Amino acid sequence: MEGIVRAWVDGWVVSRGAAPPVVQPWGWTIDVGTESQVTRHVWGSVGGDVDEAAVGEVARAVTGTGVWLKVCHDPAVVGGWLGAGWWVDPEPGHLMTVPLTGAGEAPDERPSLPAGYRLRTWSRGGVVRVMIAAPDGSWAARGQIAPTGATAVADQVETSQAHRRRGLGSVVMRTLQRAAAEQGAQTGVLAGTEAGRALYETLGWRVVAPLTSAKFVGAERAGA
Structure with a gap:
């Protein structure tokens, strides 16, 4: 452990x-x-x-x-x-931890955004970052993940109060998990709150x- x-x-x-x-x-x-x-x-x-x-x-x-x-x-x-x-x-x-298998998803299984939302992914300094903008251009959700070899740590995953219950957190997490898997990471790790636990568990994460x-x-x- x-x-x-x-x-x-x-x-x-x-x-x-x-x-x-x-x-x-x-x-x-x-x-x-x-x-x-x-x-x-x-x-x-x-x-x-x-x-x-x-x-x-x-x-x-x-x-x-x-x-x-x-x-x-x-x-x-x-x-x-x-x-x-x-x-x-x-x-x-x-x-919490999860096996990182997202890189093997078929294109039609990849997470989709609600109409009008925009997803942007980029990497800087070894950290992959994801941002989702709302239809009006305002901030809706974000997250980042740091691959360090066989493991990758997801961090600072947030969804705007005004845009919750639309699946944005799931899109952010699945995008991050896939990006880390594509870099060779096999296990995802994060420190989550009780509020975030339910989302993570629906994506296969488990409390250790x-x-x-x-x-x-x-x-x-x-x-x-």
Whole structure:
């Protein structure tokens, strides 16, 4: 399972243009470099194999805001290991995978858009990006995927509130999956929200581990 987490780390770094991950005894540290996410610490172990003492030690050492912890364990459990100043996302995340077989689809099986919508796909810096524009030219949906050899990480998949329930998310995901498969990737990996889980599961993705997201916001904000 650590191999899947490492694949997620490697693809996410490429997708976001973050610094190369620094190996730690418990996982990896990634410098991201934005105000909302300066650095993230990602644990390589999953579930009951996560070392509570190591999580607590790293959490206590954090003093600046904007640092995130990503742990493949139940938020209700991980939250109890963190000290003052930590905000824990109450909505569980999900680490998910899928076999990438989309490149073998026949042309008439490829996803089609509702009338008037426009799909654009391009690649830059090793990341494949997809955008769907609405009939009036406004933004409707997007997503990106970073192939890194045998695996590819899907990331930042979004659909505008005004254009949901029209199958756009499915078009984005199937287009990304096919593009990654055409580059030789065999397995897709993503970190999804509970809201996105239903879409991904209809496309063959399965949950392999829960995911906790925690952010250091400072004692005053955490206690507000």
